[in-house]
Amino acid sequence: MRSWSAVLLCVGIIVGASWAVQASVQLKGFWARPAGKAIPSAAYGVIVNTGAKADTLLEAASPQAGRVELHETVRDMTGRMQMRKVRQIVVPAQDSIVLRPGGLHIMLYDLTQALRPGDTVQLRLRFAQAGWQQVACPVGRPPRPERPLQKERHEHQH
Numbered sequence: 001m002r003s004w005s006a007v008l009l010c011v012g013i014i015v016g017a018s019w020a021v022q023a024s025v026q027l028k029g030f031w032a033r034p035a036g037k038a039i040p041s042a043a044y045g046v047i048v049n050t051g052a053k054a055d056t057l058l059e060a061a062s063p064q065a066g067r068v069e070l071h072e073t074v075r076d077m078t079g080r081m082q083m084r085k086v087r088q089i090v091v092p093a094q095d096s097i098v099l100r101p102g103g104l105h106i107m108l109y110d111l112t113q114a115l116r117p118g119d120t121v122q123l124r125l126r127f128a129q130a131g132w133q134q135v136a137c138p139v140g141r142p143p144r145p146e147r148p149l150q151k152e153r154h155e156h157q158h
């Protein structure tokens with residue numbers, strides 16, 4: 001098991017290094033779908049590219065899943081929605097890509113254990129420019145969209 005821990009150490013160093021350099025890719029509002037151990041889960045969120053160059057998501061990995069794939073959902077000839085593996089996801093410069101149910105998403109196969117609401121999935125995404133980026137995905141429902149600040153209600157009582 002010594003070689004395996006050496007590999008993990010290397011991954012840690014690489015991930016740490018990519019954090020040290022301010023990456024132009026930000027991962028926001030990530031969450032994962034609850035799933036039993038025998039059922040695949042999926043992760044969603046927003047990839048924001050604040051850089052001047054387009055970046056490309058090349059692969060994803062998680063210590064909690066044996067296999068992680070990039071997927072899209074498409075309508076087939078008969079009108080049914082089907083999932084399909086994609087090789088990469090391009091994030092244009094100064095733009096963002098939304099991963100959501102019914103659209104692009106990250107599929108988690110061969111879970112090491114069931115994912116229940118309140119659990120957290122550690123996800124790593126590898127970008128062509130930004131390298132490996134890590135994000136913690138709470139298991140549960142999608143986070144509530146940010147709402148504009150509501151005007152304070154003033155009630156005058158005389």
Ligand SMILES: [Cu+2]
Nearest residue numbers: 071083105107
């Ligand atoms: Cu899928």
